[in-house]
Amino acid sequence: MKAPVRVAVTGAAGQIGYALLFRIASGEMLGKDQPVILQLLEIPDERAQNALKGVIMELEDCAFPLLAGIEAHSDPMTAFKDTDYALLVGSRPRGPGMERAELLSINGAIFIGQGKALNAVASRDVKVLVVGNPANTNAYIAMKSAPDLNPNNFTAMLRLDHNRAASQIAAKTGKAVADIEKLTVWGNHSPSMYADYRFATINGESVKSMINDEAWNRDVFLPTVGKRGAAIIAARGLSSAASAANAAIDHMRDWALGTNGKWVTMGIPSDGSYGIPKDVMFGFPVTCENGEYKIVQGLEIDEFSRERINFTLAELEEERAGVAHLLG
Numbered sequence: 084m085k086a087p088v089r090v091a092v093t094g095a096a097g098q099i100g101y102a103l104l105f106r107i108a109s110g111e112m113l114g115k116d117q118p119v120i121l122q123l124l125e126i127p128d129e130r131a132q133n134a135l136k137g138v139i140m141e142l143e144d145c146a147f148p149l150l151a152g153i154e155a156h157s158d159p160m161t162a163f164k165d166t167d168y169a170l171l172v173g174s175r176p177r178g179p180g181m182e183r184a185e186l187l188s189i190n191g192a193i194f195i196g197q198g199k200a201l202n203a204v205a206s207r208d209v210k211v212l213v214v215g216n217p218a219n220t221n222a223y224i225a226m227k228s229a230p231d232l233n234p235n236n237f238t239a240m241l242r243l244d245h246n247r248a249a250s251q252i253a254a255k256t257g258k259a260v261a262d263i264e265k266l267t268v269w270g271n272h273s274p275s276m277y278a279d280y281r282f283a284t285i286n287g288e289s290v291k292s293m294i295n296d297e298a299w300n301r302d303v304f305l306p307t308v309g310k311r312g313a314a315i316i317a318a319r320g321l322s323s324a325a326s327a328a329n330a331a332i333d334h335m336r337d338w339a340l341g342t343n344g345k346w347v348t349m350g351i352p353s354d355g356s357y358g359i360p361k362d363v364m365f366g367f368p369v370t371c372e373n374g375e376y377k378i379v380q381g382l383e384i385d386e387f388s389r390e391r392i393n394f395t396l397a398e399l400e401e402e403r404a405g406v407a408h409l410l411g
């Protein structure tokens with residue numbers, strides 16, 4: 084049996100938390116042979132802490148063989164102690180009619196404190212996934228607040244967008260979602276994102292030639308994927324939770340256990356690839372191996388794609404400028 088690893092989850096009593104924790108504890112994220120200790124963080128508020136107690140009782144009642152410990156915390160300085168994985172979910176979700184960027188003034192500050200706490204007490208190899216919106220800029224804030232940690236260990240969740248794009252393509256082509264390869268989503272987790280199937284294949288066949296419909300790409304596919312979060316809020320009255328939790332599991336599992344050469348999308352600090360300025364937290368096509376991600380290189384960026392990439396980049400640059408004062 085492997086030694087247990089420590090997994091911190093913030094916002095653990097929230098709706099994503101409720102869809103996430105049981106799957107981590109059952110081994111879906113880090114493997115069926117990997118025991119985990121859950122370090123759960125909620126705000127120091129009686130209702131939230133009580134709700135967290137209830138979630139912990141339910142986790143106990145599952146008698147998960149891989150669950151080697153559960154801790155409840157109200158302070159990131161204890162919640163993140165020695166943590167190997169940190170899923171930063173806790174933050175305000177948007178309601179109907181809001182854009183995710185509007186959450187920056189409410190949620191941004193959370194990620195300064197949590198970045199500092201990770202810097203102070205987490206494992207030096209901690210892998211961080213930011214889910215709380217606006218995810219890219221919050222991840223950027225956390226990364227910049229943790230100068231002693233490797234910036235490459237901070238990532239933002241673009242996987243839900245990737246999975247949404249895959250599902251739309253499967254529906255359009257009538258093919259199995261599992262057979263889609265080489266799909267990616269560039270940029271920000273916002274309606275400006277650029278879901279790109281130009282390189283995608285299904286059983287080796289080009290998705291672009293299968294669909295062969297530029298108008299569908301521009302007028303149906305991109306807006307559907309880009310605005311899917313808002314469509315779910317309109318339908319449910321609450322933002323997506325189970326699909327967000329599922330994407331978080333996919334993101335962390337692939338990062339930790341590898342993708343066997345398959346492309347996935349992760350929001351990561353740019354290394355300058357594809358003309359994206361260094362450090363911008365940007366959705367890129369990556370492959371993962373040995374606990375590290377690598378940007379897929381050498382893809383041709385045509386004029387339409389360059390326009391789209393520049394558009395989502397401009398939005399991220401604007402968000403970054405908007406939080407510069409917080410980072411000192």
Ligand SMILES: NC(=O)C1=CN([C@@H]2O[C@H](COP(=O)(O)OP(=O)(O)OC[C@H]3O[C@@H](n4cnc5c(N)ncnc54)[C@H](O)[C@@H]3O)[C@@H](O)[C@H]2O)C=CC1
Binds near residue numbers: 098125126175
């Ligand atoms: N990146 C992505 O693809 C997605 C991101 N999200 C975002 O995830 C976040 C959480 O969503 P839900 O779980 O639905 O919200 P929720 O409101 O149900 O739960 C959030 C929980 O976080 C807790 N919390 C707030 N501030 C905290 C802090 N400083 N430390 C620890 N816990 C804190 C709250 O007490 C609450 O229990 C939202 O910002 C939402 O917009 C949601 C879906 C997809």
Ligand SMILES: O=C([O-])CC(=O)C(=O)O
Binds near residue numbers: 243312313315327
């Ligand atoms: O749209 C929202 O606010 C929640 C979210 O990020 C998503 O579902 O993609």
